Amino acid sequence: MSASYTDEISRVFREESGLAVAALMRAFGDLDVAEEAVQEAFVVASRRWPATGVPPNPGGWITTTARRRAIDRLRREALRDDRHAEAARLRAEPDPPTGAPMPDDRLRLIFTCCHPSLAVPARVALTLRMVGGLQTGEIARAFLVTEPTMAQRLVRAKRKIRAANIPYRVPDEEELSDRLSGVLGVLYLVFNEGYLAASGEGLVRDHLSAEAIRLARLLVGRLPDEPEVLGLLGLMVLSEARRAARTTDDGSLVPLREQDRSLWDPRLIAEGQALVRECLRRDRPGPYQIQAAINAVHTDARTAVVTDWRQILALYDQQMAMAPTPVVALNRAVALAEVRGPAPALDAVEALGLEDYHLFHATRADLLRRLGRDAGAARAYERAYRLATNAAERRFLEQRARELPEAP
Amino acid sequence: MSHYLLSVVYPADGVPPSPEELQEITGRVEAFKDELKAAGAWVFAGGLHDPDAATVVRVEGNEVLTADGPFVETKEQLGGLNIIEAPDLDAALRWAEKASRATGTPIEVRPFQWASL
Numbered sequence: 001m002s003a004s005y006t007d008e009i010s011r012v013f014r015e016e017s018g019l020a021v022a023a024l025m026r027a028f029g030d031l032d033v034a035e036e037a038v039q040e041a042f043v044v045a046s047r048r049w050p051a052t053g054v055p056p057n058p059g060g061w062i063t064t065t066a067r068r069r070a071i072d073r074l075r076r077e078a079l080r081d082d083r084h085a086e087a088a089r090l091r092a093e094p095d096p097p098t099g100a101p102m103p104d105d106r107l108r109l110i111f112t113c114c115h116p117s118l119a120v121p122a123r124v125a126l127t128l129r130m131v132g133g134l135q136t137g138e139i140a141r142a143f144l145v146t147e148p149t150m151a152q153r154l155v156r157a158k159r160k161i162r163a164a165n166i167p168y169r170v171p172d173e174e175e176l177s178d179r180l181s182g183v184l185g186v187l188y189l190v191f192n193e194g195y196l197a198a199s200g201e202g203l204v205r206d207h208l209s210a211e212a213i214r215l216a217r218l219l220v221g222r223l224p225d226e227p228e229v230l231g232l233l234g235l236m237v238l239s240e241a242r243r244a245a246r247t248t249d250d251g252s253l254v255p256l257r258e259q260d261r262s263l264w265d266p267r268l269i270a271e272g273q274a275l276v277r278e279c280l281r282r283d284r285p286g287p288y289q290i291q292a293a294i295n296a297v298h299t300d301a302r303t304a305v306v307t308d309w310r311q312i313l314a315l316y317d318q319q320m321a322m323a324p325t326p327v328v329a330l331n332r333a334v335a336l337a338e339v340r341g342p343a344p345a346l347d348a349v350e351a352l353g354l355e356d357y358h359l360f361h362a363t364r365a366d367l368l369r370r371l372g373r374d375a376g377a378a379r380a381y382e383r384a385y386r387l388a389t390n391a392a393e394r395r396f397l398e399q400r401a402r403e404l405p406e407a408p
Numbered sequence: 409m410s411h412y413l414l415s416v417v418y419p420a421d422g423v424p425p426s427p428e429e430l431q432e433i434t435g436r437v438e439a440f441k442d443e444l445k446a447a448g449a450w451v452f453a454g455g456l457h458d459p460d461a462a463t464v465v466r467v468e469g470n471e472v473l474t475a476d477g478p479f480v481e482t483k484e485q486l487g488g489l490n491i492i493e494a495p496d497l498d499a500a501l502r503w504a505e506k507a508s509r510a511t512g513t514p515i516e517v518r519p520f521q522w523a524s525l
Contacts, residue, residue: 117497117517164519165410167496175498 005050013042016059017133022105023063025112025168028070031130031158037070038062044069106131107222108168110215114183115166122157123186129154132211142193142208177226183219184232184288187212191236195243196390209240227282231289234275238295241268253396257304269299290319309338326352330363342370358387362397374404409493411451411520412500414507418487419514436510444492449503455488487513491520 017038024034041062055061113126121143128134140150160166171179194208216233223229245259254260276296279289294315301307316332329352337345346367354360365380381401388394425433437455444450459478466473478485490507494500497517504515 115497117501163521164412164497164500164517165495167498171498 005046005054008054009042009046009049012045012054012058012062014133016062017042018109018131019059019106020063020066021130021133022109023102024066024070025109026102026105027067028074029168031161033070033074034066035130037066037073040069041066104170104222106218107170110183110219111170111179112161112166112168114179114186115161116179116182117164117166118157118160120186120189122153123182124189125150125153126157127186127215128190128208128211131215134207134211138207142205180223180226180228184228187216187219188232188236188288190215191239195239206243209236209243212236213240227279227284228286228288230275230279230282231286231292234272234279234292235288235295237268237275238272238292238299241265241272241299247392251392251395252399253392255396256298257307259304261302261304264299272296273299285318285322287319287323290315290322307338309335313339326354327357327359330354330357330360333367334363337367337370342367346371356387358384358389358393358397360384361387365397365400369400369404377401378404409495410497410500411523412492412494412497412503413516413518413520414490414492414500414504415486415516415518416455416488416490416507416511417514417516418485419483422513433511440506440510441490443506444490444503449492449494449499451491451493453488453490456486459485487511491523 020038020041021031021034024037025031028034044065045058045062049055109131110127113130114123118126124143125139128139129136136151136154137147140147143150145153170176191209191212194205194210194212213233213236216229216236219226219229220233241264242256242259244265245261245263246254248254272292273296276289276292279285279292294312297308297312297315313332313335316328316335319328320332330349333345333348333352336348346364349360349364349367352360361380361384365377365384368374368377368380378401381397381404385394385397385401388397441450441453444453462478464475464477464479466475488511490503492500492503494503497519500517500519504517508515
């Protein structure tokens with residue numbers, strides 16, 4: 001098979017396997033059956049397409065082929081194991097000629113994979129595997145666990161979905177906002193894993209962010225009236241827009257104010273800012289929308305010095321009123337330092353006492369440095385360095401500490 | 409339809425409720441049972457005596473060993489159970505929420521592998 005066909009099939013797999021798994025899940029009610037049939041269909045495709053060319057509707061071809069494979073397999077098993085339940089299900093199931101996915105299939109699948117009765121790591125793994133079409137090994141590497149551990153996690157989660165009869169549907173109106181926040185949490189976790197953690201393999205992690213954005217776009221398409229979904233997508237694309245400027249060639253972190261803004265992606269910024277405007281128009285703010293708005297203000301500034309810190313501080317105040325967490329309070333203090341100076345910001349930070357959080361010490365260190373209290377800053381950098389786990393962040397902190405004038 | 413066991417988990421060092429509290433709880437639990445029955449979801453329910461009223465029977469070879477007390481000594485104990493029929497886990501979780509409100513205890517939801525009714 002030529003390389004171009006391998007690439008093409010990989011691309012189709014990435015884009016279509018989730019939809020095909022979702023369609024087969026609807027037809028057969030079993031994730032294992034759905035997943036195996038879709039993988040078989042791709043094996044058939046990789047043998048046939050190099051000769052016949054990629055069909056005009058590759059996703060439809062995969063779904064139809066997978067559906068036939070699943071029916072064959074279940075018939076065989078029904079004969080062999082006398083599995084009456086599956087046989088009855090097949091008989092009851094009308095045989096749509098196309099095996100076409102329904103518009104909401106993938107959305108249903110996301111809600112099933114992110115069901116609150118599953119542990120968060122299981123939700124993340126299932127979503128990436130079933131909806132995103134990532135390989136078990138890829139997910140394992142991204143989350144720094146061994147492949148057997150990740151495989152076990154997926155097996156256990158799928159078993160629970162089947163045994164406990166976790167439904168395959170989008171929750172009712174009354175439940176939707178509760179359940180949606182869990183789904184958004186999973187997507188944000190996937191995004192951040194690809195965005196913040198520079199340890200592990202760079203490419204795999206970039207791919208996680210791309211996948212989270214793809215899934216968020218899918219959610220926006222299916223739930224266009226949920227402003228927090230728009231907010232999360234806005235937050236992700238505005239963060240993603242800065243990716244190229246966030247690290248130097250040797251992988252060191254570049255803080256926001258020192259980034260080369262010509263490296264920011266104008267297309268993603270435009271998209272993110274349009275999403276934020278859309279959220280403002282709806283006027284039903286939530287934490288993701290506010291974080292997106294904060295990012296929009298940053299990307300509005302052509303240089304760091306013209307950043308509208310007053311507006312950012314006002315947005316953090318709004319977020320504190322809505323969802324006051326120590327981490328939000330810490331970020332608010334950074335904005336406060338820009339508006340009212342490092343002294344009141346330092347008071348605000350020290351009141352938080354997040355002793356185990358490296359960014360608490362890093363923020364304190366920066367404020368102490370700006371106040372000329374270099375000895376204190378050096379100690380705070382040291383503590384931040386010891387708590388940071390990410391190599392790029394550690395290098396950054398070490399560098400900052402070295403730049404301090406010799407303490408008297 | 410699936411069947412689920414809703415276990416009433418008596419917390420560690422649980423202080424037994426006063427007679428008045430107990431009467432209130434009993435009232436709520438009865439109302440919960442009535443709601444289950446009205447919805448056609450009721451299969452079986454029961455409250456258990458304390459674990460120290462339990463006896464464990466074990467066959468080893470030809471010998472039958474009978475021991476006083478529960479099978480496992482744990483801080484949390486099974487205090488009672490409901491067996492319900494529900495279309496899926498979401499429905500079962502909604503019943504568990506109502507059961508937890510009625511009893512004031514956590515409720516474990518566990519699907520049955522099979523059931524003969």
